Structures are given as structure tokens and as C-alpha cells.
Amino acid sequence: MQATGNRERYTRQFTFSSMLECGYCGHKLSRRTRHQTTTTKKPVWQCMNATKNGIDSCPNCKAVDEVIIENAFLEAFRLLADNFDDVLQSVLNTIEDILKDDIELKRVKQLEKDISSIESKKSRLTDLLIDGKIEQEDYDEKKLSFQRKLHQLTEEKAYLEENIGQQKNISKRMSQLRQILENEDALDEFDRIVFESIVEKVIVGGYDEEGNPTPYKLTFVLKCDQTLKVDNAKADYRANQKGTKVS
Template structure:
């Protein structure tokens, strides 16, 4: 049995180790301290700003005998809401992960990150390595007690500040838009430079190239053909590249700046933290400033191009598997249709018995579903060309009679056009019904009408208003349709009058100018039996 006598305790002193590594940094040795700052984006202020912060952190760290200055990491004053653009910040984190830094000093949470998520992510990542971040303004040491809780609260406030600043900036920009003040970047589109006052002025050399693109498109060329032509002519793009792309041509043809206008807020910021922008498809208002600067392209020409783009888009169709791809690579693309079933003719290349390949055009229904669905046979491309030459020459030989008939049709269309006073009558009727609704609502608000009577009257007036609005819309469509037909007839007349003799061979430019759709019916020997050209 053990004795209850007092046990003499032996105490041994364990001496302090000169260096003990704990979680990646040395205790008992000097801490390797880095400083992080952001400097002004203004080139004149950058040097002074950086020098003053270097001096500040050199003095601050130099006063501590237990600290050694490793480096001062400085990014320019881009927004702190995202870390992806802050190369020095990321380099500093990499040095920390490599074990070369024990502590970071920075002025404030907002300098370190205005995004709560990013701030906590990096603080925790560094904390796991035993690396402290000290925020001077807030007097927070992330390794100290309560440091992370304070950091969460304060960084959330910093993020709100960033959101508020974003809202203020956005508000200021919108007020500029509404007042017609326009800031346009000229480095991404051809045709304009900026003068000393920041106004757009025409660059004539580039403007001629813009006019060429619009002209060639209206002559029937596709985006791809125009792009290939510019590349072949060794013309540089706005970014100095040798190769042109069809998407660039499409963008040029849609750019409202070429007719002197400026459409503002085409894109919007969807996330104030990432600054990600997305096309504005109606989520926010847009602002169109007309006559903002001198045009390179007449508004009439610009509108014609938009109409032609829409026409070609309609020919492509909206259903999968039924897209008529527009291309001027082949003259009859999306223009020749089957006289039997009405479907489009498609270009095909057959191998003949000789060394050359035979180009034919064939009904899409026949190709897809066979002769039971459509009996139209393939027709040589040369046969189509000869048929158009004969058709045009027949018109040209009877030019005066044709023009007389066409003119009479135009005059008849004008006579059938709704009169201007009909527009006024419909507008007045709409305004009257709207006033009746307002009066009825006032009666209801003042309790001057029975609810059942009110509901019946409201329904009746609303139905009448909807009906008149439909008539007004249809009236407008009729006017636009007849105006479009008249313009189309004028283009056909211009094409005929541009010739001073009969066609000796197929002319693609004349064909494109005159023909919108061409319905061809074939004989048994695949010759054209008859054809109807719809302008």
C-alpha cells in the first residue's frame, strides 16, 4: 500500500527555443511584414501617392524592432470590388502561401476588398496559415479575439458603400444620357475621330470604307462576301488586323452612329461587384440622341439597309431545319421558288460524265420528300440565267408600255392609300374614349355611380377603345405597306432605266435589283416553261 507521506515535486525549467515554427511563421524571431496599398489612377498623382505610402509603411514597420519589411505591394486605383484585376494583391497572397510573409498591414478594409465574400475568403485563407492582416483605420488584427466578427460587420458596410457608390455613379450617367450629353469611344468603330472638345468628326478616309460596306450590302453582297473583299484588298480593320469577319460587317451595318445618332445604354452592369455587363434587351431604358453628330450615311440609306437585313432574316426562317441561308455567293440563293409546290430551290452540284461538274437548282420538297411530294425536276443554272435574260429583254423591248403600266399601278396604289383625315379621325376617336374612361373613373372615385353600372360602362368603353386602336394600327400598316411597294417599283424602274441596250448575258446586279422572288415552272425537258417574277 502506498504511503501517504508528502511527495517532493521536482521542477525542471525548459529553456526558450531560439525559433519555434507555429502554423508557418516563426515565433521568437522577427516577423516578416508586408504592406498592401492602392494608388491613384492619375499618372501625375501615382508616383507621389506611391512614394508617400512607401514612406509611411517604411516608418511604421521600421519603428518595430520585431518586424522586418518584406515588400510593399501596390495596385493602381481600380475598383476593389473584384480581385481578378489586382495583380499585386494576388502576388502578395502567393508569397504568403509560399511562407515568405508572416503579416500584412493595410490602411483599411475598403483598401483590402470592398467585397465581403472576398475579404473573408482571403482573411480566413491567411489565418489558416497563421498570417495576420492588420487594418490600421479599423484597428483590427485578424488573429486577435473577435477580429473576424468585427471584420464581417465592417466589410459588409464597405460592400454597401461600394453598392451605394455604384448607384450614385449610375444615377449621374443616366442624368447625362437624359440631357443628351454623349461620351462615345471612337477606338472601336471606323469613320470618326474626336476633336479637342470631344465631339465626333468624320475621318474621310475611313468614312469612304464605311460607305463602301453599306453600298455593297444594298447591291446584294452578304456579310461574308463584303468581308472577303476587304481582306482581299488588304484593308486593315479598326484594330489593325488583316482579316475581316462577317460579324464585323454586320455590326457596322447596325451602327446608328453612321447616320448621326447615338444610342446610349446598349449594355448594363448586372453585378456591381464583378462589374459584369450584358446587352440591354429592355431591362433598363435606352436613350436615342438624334442629330448628335455629322452623318456618314444618309438616314434613308441606313433604313434601307435595316429593311434588307430584315428581309434576308425572314428568308432564313425561324424554324429549325427550314432556314434559307442568304448568300450572294450564288445569284439565285433564296430568290428562286418552285412553281409547282412553292418551296425554295436549292443549289446542288452534280458530277457529270465529263470532267466538269454540273450546277443545278432543285426544289427543296423534291430533295427532302421525293417526286411523290413534288414533280419538279432539277434545272441547270445556265437555264435559269438564260430565262432571266429573256424575261428582262422582253420587258426592255416593251419598255414604254411596261413603264406606263407600272406607273398606272403606282397611281392606283396612291389613290387607294388611306387619306390623312382618316388617321386624324381615328386618333380623335381614341382620345375621346380615353377621356370617357377618365370621367367614368372620377365618378367611381367620388361614389357618384353604381358599381354595377360602372363595371358595365368600363367594359364597354375599354372594348371600343381596343377596337379603335386595332383599326389605327392596321391603318398604319396599310400606309407603310403601300409606301414600301411604291419604293420597290421605283427601284425596278431605276434598274430598267439604267440599261441603254438589251442584256447579252446574265447580269447579277440587275437581277438583284429587280427580283425579290422568282417562281419557275419547268417543262419535261427541264427547260423553263413559264416564270413569274415578283419584284
């Protein structure tokens, strides 16, 4: 159970680090750990420009709690649920198109044939050495060449199989999500697969209508060229914790 939790935290960290972008200077955000009390810690995300070069490099940015970002996504997702056909349907169609295109599956089958062929050649090479039809030096050189090629093909095959599996997993999860929305149920906890499937990136920080910096403004840029905005994610999170958020 602990290993699963650690793996999920690592995956979430990798996901956010590639998707969170500073709204002031455009740099990526990095994850840091802060102490809530003497015994508890909390993960926060802050502009890498500010953390590496000093706050003067990006003075308007703030460290944003990871849980605030997750809560903001849920808030944005509730808006998405009201606009299901325009957004989520586009995502589902994209995933379905990928799964229908069997280029990767054909490549895996070809790789299996290539691997089998090289393994046969490697076996015959051993027979040639035993029969004295090839010198040890030539044998070692060709064997090394076969091993390198096998490693390359095996790595490519593993990558493609993992990619195919992830696409099927996303497709299944998104189909479940379709049913959730059609039943008018909301997503009640952060779902990494849904997040990665829908969101292209998250812009952290921005400005209000009067041009004042709003460091807790989050803009979710969706993969269907639309955006969902949460003007003050920190205030919304606190309100939700107190049960005062107006739906």
C-alpha cells in the same frame, strides 16, 4: 448589321414562300437548307408536295437554289427593260392610282378621332367611380370594353399606317427604277421591292417543246398579265458565274 441581315433573309423567305409555285402539281414551294461543305450552307426551294409526301408525289420537281431564282429574275428583268412602256408603266400607274385614293388616309384620321373619343370616355368613367356615381363592377366592365375597343382601333390604325408607308416606299423605289431604265442601266442585284412590285408569282418547273420536264424552267407571271420565261435558270446561273453568258 446582323439583325438587319437576318430580317432581310426572313422577309425574302416570306416573299418567296407566298409566290413560288410548282409547275407540275401546283403546290407552293418551301425553303430548306442544304450543306455545300462541312461549314457552309445554302438555301434551296422545293415543292412542298414532294417534301411532305415523298418525291413520288411530284417526281419531276427539283430543289432550286435561292440564288438561282434571284439570278433568273435579273435575267428576266433585263428583258423587261426592253419592254418598259408595256410592263413597268402599268405597274407604276397601278401604284400611283392607289396613292391617289386617300380612303385609307381618311380612315386613319377617323380612327384617331375615335381613339381620342374613347380615351375621353375612359377618363370620365374614372371620374364617375371616384365621385361614387358608378359601382366598381360596372366600372370594371365598361373599362374592359373601352380597352378592347382601343386595342382594336389601335391595331387597325397601325396596319393602315404601315400599308400607306409601304405604298409610298414602293412608289419611290419604282420612280427610281424608271430613271434607271430610261438611262439604260440594268438592275445588277436582286431587289425585293422591285420583285414584289412587278411579279405576281413564279412558276418553277415546266416542259420543253417536246414535252420533256425541265425542272429549272422559271416563268415569272407579271402583275400586268404578261409573262417572262427563263428556260434553264440553273444553266444560266452557272454561265454567269463563269462569265460566259451571252447577252
